[in-house]
Amino acid sequence: MIKDFEVTPWEVTGRVDYDKLIKQFGIKPMPKLPEKFQKNLLFRRKIIFAQRDFGRILDSIRDGRPFVVMTGLMPSGKFHLGHKILIDQIIFYQRLGAKIYLAVADIEAYNTRNKSMRELEETAIREYLENYIALGLKPEKCDFYFQSKRSDDWKKSNAYYKLAGMLASCATFNEFRAVYGEITPGKMVSSLFQASDMLHAQLDEFEGKMPVLVPVGIDQDPHLRIARDMSRRIKEFDFMQLSSTYHKFLPGLKGEKMSSSVEESAIFISDSPKEVKKKIWNSFTGGGGSLKEQKEKGGNPDVCRVYQYLFYLFDDDNELKVRYEKCKNGEILCGECKEYLTEKINKFLKEHRKKKETARNKIDRYL
Amino acid sequence: MIKDFEVTPWEVTGRVDYDKLIKQFGIKPMPKLPEKFQKNLLFRRKIIFAQRDFGRILDSIRDGRPFVVMTGLMPSGKFHLGHKILIDQIIFYQRLGAKIYLAVADIEAYNTRNKSMRELEETAIREYLENYIALGLKPEKCDFYFQSKRSDDWKKSNAYYKLAGMLASCATFNEFRAVYGEITPGKMVSSLFQASDMLHAQLDEFEGKMPVLVPVGIDQDPHLRIARDMSRRIKEFDFMQLSSTYHKFLPGLKGEKMSSSVEESAIFISDSPKEVKKKIWNSFTGGGGSLKEQKEKGGNPDVCRVYQYLFYLFDDDNELKVRYEKCKNGEILCGECKEYLTEKINKFLKEHRKKKETARNKIDRYL
Numbered sequence: 172m173i174k175d176f177e178v179t180p181w182e183v184t185g186r187v188d189y190d191k192l193i194k195q196f197g198i199k200p201m202p203k204l205p206e207k208f209q210k211n212l213l214f215r216r217k218i219i220f221a222q223r224d225f226g227r228i229l230d231s232i233r234d235g236r237p238f239v240v241m242t243g244l245m246p247s248g249k250f251h252l253g254h255k256i257l258i259d260q261i262i263f264y265q266r267l268g269a270k271i272y273l274a275v276a277d278i279e280a281y282n283t284r285n286k287s288m289r290e291l292e293e294t295a296i297r298e299y300l301e302n303y304i305a306l307g308l309k310p311e312k313c314d315f316y317f318q319s320k321r322s323d324d325w326k327k328s329n330a331y332y333k334l335a336g337m338l339a340s341c342a343t344f345n346e347f348r349a350v351y352g353e354i355t356p357g358k359m360v361s362s363l364f365q366a367s368d369m370l371h372a373q374l375d376e377f378e379g380k381m382p383v384l385v386p387v388g389i390d391q392d393p394h395l396r397i398a399r400d401m402s403r404r405i406k407e408f409d410f411m412q413l414s415s416t417y418h419k420f421l422p423g424l425k426g427e428k429m430s431s432s433v434e435e436s437a438i439f440i441s442d443s444p445k446e447v448k449k450k451i452w453n454s455f456t457g458g459g460g461s462l463k464e465q466k467e468k469g470g471n472p473d474v475c476r477v478y479q480y481l482f483y484l485f486d487d488d489n490e491l492k493v494r495y496e497k498c499k500n501g502e503i504l505c506g507e508c509k510e511y512l513t514e515k516i517n518k519f520l521k522e523h524r525k526k527k528e529t530a531r532n533k534i535d536r537y538l
Numbered sequence: 539m540i541k542d543f544e545v546t547p548w549e550v551t552g553r554v555d556y557d558k559l560i561k562q563f564g565i566k567p568m569p570k571l572p573e574k575f576q577k578n579l580l581f582r583r584k585i586i587f588a589q590r591d592f593g594r595i596l597d598s599i600r601d602g603r604p605f606v607v608m609t610g611l612m613p614s615g616k617f618h619l620g621h622k623i624l625i626d627q628i629i630f631y632q633r634l635g636a637k638i639y640l641a642v643a644d645i646e647a648y649n650t651r652n653k654s655m656r657e658l659e660e661t662a663i664r665e666y667l668e669n670y671i672a673l674g675l676k677p678e679k680c681d682f683y684f685q686s687k688r689s690d691d692w693k694k695s696n697a698y699y700k701l702a703g704m705l706a707s708c709a710t711f712n713e714f715r716a717v718y719g720e721i722t723p724g725k726m727v728s729s730l731f732q733a734s735d736m737l738h739a740q741l742d743e744f745e746g747k748m749p750v751l752v753p754v755g756i757d758q759d760p761h762l763r764i765a766r767d768m769s770r771r772i773k774e775f776d777f778m779q780l781s782s783t784y785h786k787f788l789p790g791l792k793g794e795k796m797s798s799s800v801e802e803s804a805i806f807i808s809d810s811p812k813e814v815k816k817k818i819w820n821s822f823t824g825g826g827g828s829l830k831e832q833k834e835k836g837g838n839p840d841v842c843r844v845y846q847y848l849f850y851l852f853d854d855d856n857e858l859k860v861r862y863e864k865c866k867n868g869e870i871l872c873g874e875c876k877e878y879l880t881e882k883i884n885k886f887l888k889e890h891r892k893k894k895e896t897a898r899n900k901i902d903r904y905l
Contacts, residue, residue, distance in 0.1 A: 325690045337649065356714065359726065
């Protein structure tokens, strides 16, 4: 069988068919969501498109019962607009009352990226945490930690690492291999730490048994699958099964997935207005082969990166709809959309950088 | 090639040729030892027969400089006389001024033995630590800990677990496999914890860079080899290479290796005088086929378990020599040696059990 696309936590190749993934991964479409979810463009536009056991999170929200939302960050590369899609969800749940667990996967980064722990710490704080706070995360309602130093409470630290160690008995090499494709000791240990990141909130030393939601990009589902298996198998603890939601990728500007390591594929928070302009100008659109052709036959917004950036990142539904139809009808040209998007992004980045200055002060207080 | 014998941490089969092992494992015979080592029967009789980098431990002892002696215990099964050979070394070094690190491999036991953490803790303390103290270990000069809860100092705990996690990047699956023969996720994680047990004493949060000796049975050398490789490879820390010594096994009473899981193969600390008598009576000796034959041709003390027990466990060189020669010459019969050994062991066990009562009180104070 020829594979049209392949999604693992380590690589995304080909064009992603999300409906196919739902079947392939055994996940479920999103249920009908309460009104407050509709206000968030990620839910409203079905960018968050699938889930596992999300019902118990909705129940907790409805009944005002406590729940945890856990996410991790890999302290490598630079922060780009693709990262915003995840952290906006975390902020959304924090405002709904969730306790946030935010893990810096520095052990994982050390084992797979060949950087020093010092560099990784610097990147985690300056490149990620500062941007998260600038985007609206409240650090005071967030348990932010490094895998390499879980807590300054020894009982909590020991409990977290003990769990990671014990989880090794809950999966076989073949399972790791089936989930990851390829596996090394470093990746296997990363996977155990990740599973402990997802599960340890339910230990007595932390929150106790309760719903935990892990929102991820669809490429991260293998981590969820193995953590769920371990959660079910471990005899020493009685965990509530993990909940998860899956979002689509913000595509790369030129071709496939956005990547921190491909400069032209993404808009980075640190990009200057001129760089943003240049990147958008050179991005892949759905325009016709020529001006004449586009005016006659119309463009294809569905494959257009400019359209997708507006769709994934900016809130105005009406503007989006108008541009979509005008494009289809050949009433608007790529240049105009590119200028519009450039302006939107540069405005956002300007404001964001101001907020980042303030965030830097907050961090010094909380760390 | 047909293997005459095979030694891995998980199994010992066949009859062990220690000279062959020295070559096979790339270890070195013991150097000339100072006088105080000669007083200890384990060194004097070359039961401790090989080493790696032991010179720097001898230098530290000579110069009065600090060093660490690290050992671990697997909290499964019952304490038997074979365990005494290792712990007697630990006590010997403690009296020479070494700082002792004593790790309970409860994560390893959990991952490989299918017991609950509660049972494992109970066994570690009641079956092992109490006996160690009764044999002469001073708990107040010993850092006794569980892999599942390294310390009540959060900085120490985090440093220990961080190291274990980072070590995963310092070996490949093929290396684990070459060392262990067979490998599972649980065993691999156990190996990382063990390497951290051996190496973490040198972290700034603990003793800082200094010589660390790990005395082991020769079957444990694979753990040392992989820990030494990791120690050399890890870039974040500058460790002094591990020192190790290797001792022979106290043989099983009936055939091969003594084992906690084969009741008749070992004398357990909890055995009654009657049980001891019965086990010794049924043990394998070097006696002739018949009384007549033994008187004529003499016995073979070199393969005799009764002789070996006297050799490994009891201090009287002269008595040992006399019995050896009398046996060879057919001047003494197996029954007499068996009675003699039974008496020696039962006397030792009686005194030991008294000391264990006192030890129990000490433990309550220190844990």
